[in-house]
Amino acid sequence: METGAVIETHNLTKAYKGQTAVDNLSFDVQEGEIFGFLGPNGAGKTTTLLMLLGLTEPTSGSAKVIGIDPCREPVKVKRLIGYLPENMGFYRDLNAWETLRFIAELNEIPRSEADGRIESALKTVGIYKEAEKKVGAFSRGMRQRLGIAEVLIKRPKAAFLDEPTLGLDPDTTNRIIELIEFLARERRMTVLLSSHFLHHVQKICHRVGIMIKGRMVAQGPLSQLAEEKLGVGQESYTLEEIYLKYFQEE
Amino acid sequence: MGGVTAILKKELADHFTSYRFLFLFALIAMVSLITAYMAGVNISTQLVDVAKPRFVFLMLFTSSGIGFSFVQFVAFFGPLIGLILGFDTINRERNEGTLSKLLSQPIYRDSIINGKFLAGVAIIAILLTSILLTVAGIGLLMIGVIPGIEEVFRLFIYLIISITYISFWLGAAILFSIIFRNVSTSALAALAAWVFFSFFVSLGANAVANALTTDTTISSSEAQMTRAKIRKAVSLISPMELYSDSTITIVDPMRRTTKSMVQMGWMEQLSITRFSGPLPLGQSILVVFPYITTLIAITFICFGISYAVFMRQEIRSV
Numbered sequence: 001m002e003t004g005a006v007i008e009t010h011n012l013t014k015a016y017k018g019q020t021a022v023d024n025l026s027f028d029v030q031e032g033e034i035f036g037f038l039g040p041n042g043a044g045k046t047t048t049l050l051m052l053l054g055l056t057e058p059t060s061g062s063a064k065v066i067g068i069d070p071c072r073e074p075v076k077v078k079r080l081i082g083y084l085p086e087n088m089g090f091y092r093d094l095n096a097w098e099t100l101r102f103i104a105e106l107n108e109i110p111r112s113e114a115d116g117r118i119e120s121a122l123k124t125v126g127i128y129k130e131a132e133k134k135v136g137a138f139s140r141g142m143r144q145r146l147g148i149a150e151v152l153i154k155r156p157k158a159a160f161l162d163e164p165t166l167g168l169d170p171d172t173t174n175r176i177i178e179l180i181e182f183l184a185r186e187r188r189m190t191v192l193l194s195s196h197f198l199h200h201v202q203k204i205c206h207r208v209g210i211m212i213k214g215r216m217v218a219q220g221p222l223s224q225l226a227e228e229k230l231g232v233g234q235e236s237y238t239l240e241e242i243y244l245k246y247f248q249e250e
Numbered sequence: 251m252g253g254v255t256a257i258l259k260k261e262l263a264d265h266f267t268s269y270r271f272l273f274l275f276a277l278i279a280m281v282s283l284i285t286a287y288m289a290g291v292n293i294s295t296q297l298v299d300v301a302k303p304r305f306v307f308l309m310l311f312t313s314s315g316i317g318f319s320f321v322q323f324v325a326f327f328g329p330l331i332g333l334i335l336g337f338d339t340i341n342r343e344r345n346e347g348t349l350s351k352l353l354s355q356p357i358y359r360d361s362i363i364n365g366k367f368l369a370g371v372a373i374i375a376i377l378l379t380s381i382l383l384t385v386a387g388i389g390l391l392m393i394g395v396i397p398g399i400e401e402v403f404r405l406f407i408y409l410i411i412s413i414t415y416i417s418f419w420l421g422a423a424i425l426f427s428i429i430f431r432n433v434s435t436s437a438l439a440a441l442a443a444w445v446f447f448s449f450f451v452s453l454g455a456n457a458v459a460n461a462l463t464t465d466t467t468i469s470s471s472e473a474q475m476t477r478a479k480i481r482k483a484v485s486l487i488s489p490m491e492l493y494s495d496s497t498i499t500i501v502d503p504m505r506r507t508t509k510s511m512v513q514m515g516w517m518e519q520l521s522i523t524r525f526s527g528p529l530p531l532g533q534s535i536l537v538v539f540p541y542i543t544t545l546i547a548i549t550f551i552c553f554g555i556s557y558a559v560f561m562r563q564e565i566r567s568v
Contacts, residue, residue: 085350
């Protein structure tokens, strides 16, 4: 395996009562890389993310996140990783600021520093004006932004983003996509991005992995996958074409 | 252990702003005040022209004005406080999807239960202490007797046992909220447990005792004795029984034993009626110590099961 891998898994397998959710998964993501984690619903993407966070124990195989085994030391891993789940829940009675303060407290970010981080995170996702509003009154898109802010205030070394742009308007979507790219480039943040918005993935991801029925059927830079599936010399291709090709073959 | 503090703080804030807490507080305050008032009236009318017995002040809590005393009220309805505070602790978070968020933060799983349990205990302590003090205040006004040092000590011990007792029910409620995914299911299960231990255990104890002592070869007084023993033993599986037994000689020092009259030998009965001096505080504690220990032990057992179940649960199905 290459050195400097922030995420690496080796034959990672998770079986639920006779069903294999994740089947001998081996992949790695380098520092500062944006890895597009693609696949149809129920392909085992979320299960993989949960195993990488130490929230679920793998049936067999191993994983390392920033050199730490998430099975052994989940708290250490979770301190360094920001996770945006697909269907995120919020405490309805807290306002946006209180929500972020709670997250900051759980992460043991000192109070003096937390306020600054919260303010800048709220501004980045564009809900600074609504900071005093109860989350219960938030729209879908605003909740999504708050979820991203929760990841941002941790200043994580790596982020697992499950559908970060779901329910966002085009303007905010672009801002978030640019933000992810910026964080990866400038702060060397590693991003594991799972999304069905393939044109966004194509725009910012350095490499993609396509997962179908628990197995990673392809991984590599987009140009390489394009060559494999669409033939050499393709000038213009979209990720969508490649993805559908793989999907039909299965 | 920053996780525990953060969760504790948030839970406390949640409790204090919730209607549930206000409602509980109002209800309990109302009932206790009425009880205290009736007991006060009762005591002050009976004390007219009579030499003041010792521990009058404690009678405020043990004498029944309108059918039940303060102590009985806490024994009976105290569990409801714990259950109402705890029945949706974990499953509400699970249903709203906040559990997976909490767990993806750098905290241990047990911090979540610990923080929530401690917040509940704090609320229970605040509720009980304030109500006890209010009742004491009303009592002071009505019967005009100042409590002695020993009475204050006894009340304090009573308070601690009561907080432990209600905390046990809180722990049980948290366990239900972990086991049952559905909030209403866990509420019903918790209520069922309360009804079972409060009403049916004593009935069941009677039934068991009668069933086991139909032997006619032993004399009737002996049979009665065994029956009482069995009844006692069976009813001890109820935390309510444990609690009543552990508080009885604390707040009622004239009671010198947790045994019932039937179980006493005749000398013992004689000594109770003849030499009716109060039991010293130290001795009172000694008598009830096994019950207190058991009460604490079952709270821990309940907690242990909660841990074990929660640690093994899959977070996947959020």
